[in-house]
Amino acid sequence: MLHIKNLVAKIDSKQILNGLSLDVKPGEVHAIMGPNGSGKSTLASVLAGREEYEVISGEVSFLGEDLLEMSPEERARKGVFLAFQYPVEIPGVSNANFLKTALNEVRKANGKAPLDSKDFLLLMKERMKLVEMDKSMTQRSVNEGFSGGEKKRNEVFQMAMLEPLLSVMDETDSGLDIDALRIVANGVNALRNKERSFIVITHYQRLLEYIVPDFVHVLYNGRIVKSGPKELALELEAKGYDWIKEEMQAV
Amino acid sequence: MSEDQKLLDDISNSEYKWGFISDIESDNAPKGLNEDIVRFISLKKNEPEWLLEWRLKAFRHWLTMVEPTWPNVHYPKIDFQDIIYYSAPKAKPVLNSLDELDPEIKATFDKLGISLMEQNRLAGVAVDAVIDSVSVKTTFRESLMELGIIFCSFSEAVQEHPELVKKYLGSVVPHTDNFYAALNSAVFSDGSFCYIPKGVRCPMELSTYFRINSAGTGQFERTLIIADEGSFVSYLEGCTAPMRDENQLHAAVVEIYSHKDAQVKYSTVQNWYPGDKEGKGGIYNFVTKRGICAGNNSKISWTQVETGSAITWKYPSVILKGDNSIGEFYSVAVTNNYQQADTGTKMIHLGKNTRSTIISKGISGGKSHNSYRGLVKITKKAENSRNFSQCDSLLLGDRCGAHTFPYLEVHNKSAMVEHEATTSKVGADQIFYCNQRGISTEDAIGLIVNGYCKEVFNQLPMEFAVEAQKLLAISLEGSVG
Numbered sequence: 001m002l003h004i005k006n007l008v009a010k011i012d013s014k015q016i017l018n019g020l021s022l023d024v025k026p027g028e029v030h031a032i033m034g035p036n037g038s039g040k041s042t043l044a045s046v047l048a049g050r051e052e053y054e055v056i057s058g059e060v061s062f063l064g065e066d067l068l069e070m071s072p073e074e075r076a077r078k079g080v081f082l083a084f085q086y087p088v089e090i091p092g093v094s095n096a097n098f099l100k101t102a103l104n105e106v107r108k109a110n111g112k113a114p115l116d117s118k119d120f121l122l123l124m125k126e127r128m129k130l131v132e133m134d135k136s137m138t139q140r141s142v143n144e145g146f147s148g149g150e151k152k153r154n155e156v157f158q159m160a161m162l163e164p165l166l167s168v169m170d171e172t173d174s175g176l177d178i179d180a181l182r183i184v185a186n187g188v189n190a191l192r193n194k195e196r197s198f199i200v201i202t203h204y205q206r207l208l209e210y211i212v213p214d215f216v217h218v219l220y221n222g223r224i225v226k227s228g229p230k231e232l233a234l235e236l237e238a239k240g241y242d243w244i245k246e247e248m249q250a251v
Numbered sequence: 252m253s254e255d256q257k258l259l260d261d262i263s264n265s266e267y268k269w270g271f272i273s274d275i276e277s278d279n280a281p282k283g284l285n286e287d288i289v290r291f292i293s294l295k296k297n298e299p300e301w302l303l304e305w306r307l308k309a310f311r312h313w314l315t316m317v318e319p320t321w322p323n324v325h326y327p328k329i330d331f332q333d334i335i336y337y338s339a340p341k342a343k344p345v346l347n348s349l350d351e352l353d354p355e356i357k358a359t360f361d362k363l364g365i366s367l368m369e370q371n372r373l374a375g376v377a378v379d380a381v382i383d384s385v386s387v388k389t390t391f392r393e394s395l396m397e398l399g400i401i402f403c404s405f406s407e408a409v410q411e412h413p414e415l416v417k418k419y420l421g422s423v424v425p426h427t428d429n430f431y432a433a434l435n436s437a438v439f440s441d442g443s444f445c446y447i448p449k450g451v452r453c454p455m456e457l458s459t460y461f462r463i464n465s466a467g468t469g470q471f472e473r474t475l476i477i478a479d480e481g482s483f484v485s486y487l488e489g490c491t492a493p494m495r496d497e498n499q500l501h502a503a504v505v506e507i508y509s510h511k512d513a514q515v516k517y518s519t520v521q522n523w524y525p526g527d528k529e530g531k532g533g534i535y536n537f538v539t540k541r542g543i544c545a546g547n548n549s550k551i552s553w554t555q556v557e558t559g560s561a562i563t564w565k566y567p568s569v570i571l572k573g574d575n576s577i578g579e580f581y582s583v584a585v586t587n588n589y590q591q592a593d594t595g596t597k598m599i600h601l602g603k604n605t606r607s608t609i610i611s612k613g614i615s616g617g618k619s620h621n622s623y624r625g626l627v628k629i630t631k632k633a634e635n636s637r638n639f640s641q642c643d644s645l646l647l648g649d650r651c652g653a654h655t656f657p658y659l660e661v662h663n664k665s666a667m668v669e670h671e672a673t674t675s676k677v678g679a680d681q682i683f684y685c686n687q688r689g690i691s692t693e694d695a696i697g698l699i700v701n702g703y704c705k706e707v708f709n710q711l712p713m714e715f716a717v718e719a720q721k722l723l724a725i726s727l728e729g730s731v732g
Contacts, residue, residue, distance in 0.1 A: 092702025102688035
């Protein structure tokens, strides 16, 4: 589904990704871990098409198409979703109105008729349950005045509404208490199926106890330097990243 | 009479003998302005002597005035002698049915999406359509007449209800008020007139669409709305103008007179031609709008959505004379490219327990400049008066400007006046967030801006709110970056 080959990217004049390669097949959950500054968030931003990041070389294809050629909104409409590390506030625009606009854009791009208000509300009601979201949150302005936990929950709620094929979750667990973490993870797990894939970027093993990955990758200096099964996360948690760094220097 | 005045009078009178009254059959007045032109207009409209005198008085006063330079707008000096002050469309002025309407005029309306028939049938809106200077069609008049409501063109009102016109004309905006009001008083060509009798609630939204049609003609509309005791009316004014290379002057006057317990709601969507992307052309919109809450417990509410005009200079105001009267001003002013707007309101509190609310939302994009200018005046006798003002500015991109000039004059200790102001920017991160959810940049700006204007749009009648949202999206095309 997603095929990244030798991706090199920079922001400003600083090169962050140095030949990153990764393959994600339908239905798989990939966890990406790594020390600060290793390029985790840059990867998420490049996949979503954030303008400030410049791809110098490499390939990214999504469902057989060149992802890098697409505008951010085209990527979103094809089914790439980014759960933001820092969700943005949009005053005056209700969550419901925002999501309805987004959902109908995605539907339109995929040749589906827009949902009318009634069907949209029904869908929203159903999906709100997934993240145990309060009804009032749909009428509040997008992320405005939300607590850190509410913002992250709102990201997963949007994910549940838009049903993307590939979700990139950028440190969705940061700033969450243990209850919120469980709620967010349950939401993600409910969305898992044969077709949908997830890239879960995190610092901590904790999240992966709830969202159990098929693969764990260690990102270091802008490259994936180690991949393994879910147990790799436990090893990292126990030993830290230093042994990886040492291993790298030894090579 | 002062020396100067005498001199001016002599000059203006001396021109009279040159005359061109023989040109009475023509549909256009020649370019320029003098007493003859004023007489020509009055004669063309078959006006009574008192109205001609009123016009002449205004014209003579205008000659003594100078153009205001205090607004925060810049434009080349207007040559008032280079303007045609009267032009009438070729169609017959009195029509029995829409079928008689000039097909060309009708086509223009259709292009603007103002199908009169549609309006009649679907919206139940009575439309007094104004092309250039003469009202061509008034609908729903008869059903309104049954309630005693008068809704007609200003010229018709002069013929059919001279006593009302005479009583109220200039009672809110006197001809001495300001340069453009004086000019309008001298040369106004037509406009709308509305009278709601005692205790009557007008059952439909009254609507006027203004248009500037022929090149090089100034348009000087005059609107007079009178709400008698305990009545209610909601009045809509909408404008659109076609592409023009030449700057055109629009100097309208709107007067609202609200008696005891009466309520008037006046909503405007203004979409005059703003000029092209290089700032060439566009309408100069220099308008005086004012209402008076003359009686106790009366209310006047202005809602405006200003997206057009090269230059906007406009301060819909309320004089709160009656005790417990209420004045409201809700405004969205959008400027893009090289547009300039200096707009706001004046709330003059004279009566006791008077209340006013000002919500102003300025949006600037491109290289435009957007100023809010507002006065809240609490006079000595205005015990327990309240005002709440909120002025927000939204910037799109980094080459535009937003300015706020709030004036407060409080002469009574029991008054409470609140003023809040914010300036914000549509951030690249907000737009990216929307993009990432599948929403294009243009739609994202529309969404964000409409969210920002929600408080004002909520005040508009439903169909107007929808139109306003669309208009906003069109006006802001290409405003970022």
